[in-house]
Amino acid sequence: xxxxxxxxxxxxxxxxxxxxxxxxxxxxxxxxxxxxxxxxxxxxxxxxxxxxxxxxxxxxxxxxxxxxxxxxxxxxxxxxxxxxxxxxxxxxxxxxxxxxxxxxxxxxxxxxxxxxxxxxxxxxxxxxxxxxxxxxxxxxxxxxxxxxxxxxxxxxxxxxxxxxxxxxxx
Numbered sequence: 779x780x781x782x783x784x785x786x787x788x789x790x791x792x793x794x795x796x797x798x799x800x801x802x803x804x805x806x807x808x809x810x811x812x813x814x815x816x817x818x819x820x821x822x823x824x825x826x827x828x829x830x831x832x833x834x835x836x837x838x839x840x841x842x843x844x845x846x847x848x849x850x851x852x853x854x855x856x857x858x859x860x861x862x863x864x865x866x867x868x869x870x871x872x873x874x875x876x877x878x879x880x881x882x883x884x885x886x887x888x889x890x891x892x893x894x895x896x897x898x899x900x901x902x903x904x905x906x907x908x909x910x911x912x913x914x915x916x917x918x919x920x921x922x923x924x925x926x927x928x929x930x931x932x933x934x935x936x937x938x939x940x941x942x943x944x945x946x947x948x
Contacts, residue, residue: 783837786850789830790857797822797858798865805869805876811883820921823858824929827851831933840938847934855926863918870914881906 797819804810831851835842842850870877881903888899906913 783834784830786830786853787857789834789854790861793823793826793830793854794858794861794865796826797862801865802869805873810876810879820925823855823922823925824932827854827926827929828933828936830854831930832937835937835939840940842937842939844934844939847937847939848930851930851933852923852926855922855929858926859919859922862922863915866914866918867911877910 800819800822801810804812804815809815828851831847831854834850835847884906885899885903888894888902894902
């Protein structure tokens with residue numbers, strides 16, 4: 779007896795909740811600027827999508843095609859992207875000090891590189907401020923979609939698929 783498949787919306791909600799908890803912990807622990815820990819977010823996303831694609835295939839008695847499994851994984855990542863965008867908007871509105879911290883750290887890194895004058899650094903920070911929301915929303919959508927494709931492809935490739943014979947279709 780097979781189990782009922784998890785809808786892509788529920789899977790996306792679960793995965794988004796895990797990512798939100800992880801991101802919140804990083805922010806409040808002061809580790810949001812740690813590149814390795816930030817990239818771990820996308821590893822969690824890929825592994826989560828692979829897991830849910832695999833579970834989806836099993837729940838459907840391994841009768842789904844590669845395309846069906848990939849589409850399921852990509853839909854999960856779309857749900858995650860929407861939820862993460864809403865979360866990041868709310869988070870940055872509620873805690874604007876984190877946004878200011880990003881500007882300060884960017885300024886420090888530019889100063890440490892020593893390639894730009896003070897006026898150029900100020901202009902760069904002003905540009906980042908001006909396009910913060912567009913960059914945050916666009917970056918989140920793009921990266922979640924990109925890693926969603928990767929997770930969906932890997933999940934669809936490793937999930938067992940029962941071959942369809944032409945005799946069974948007649």
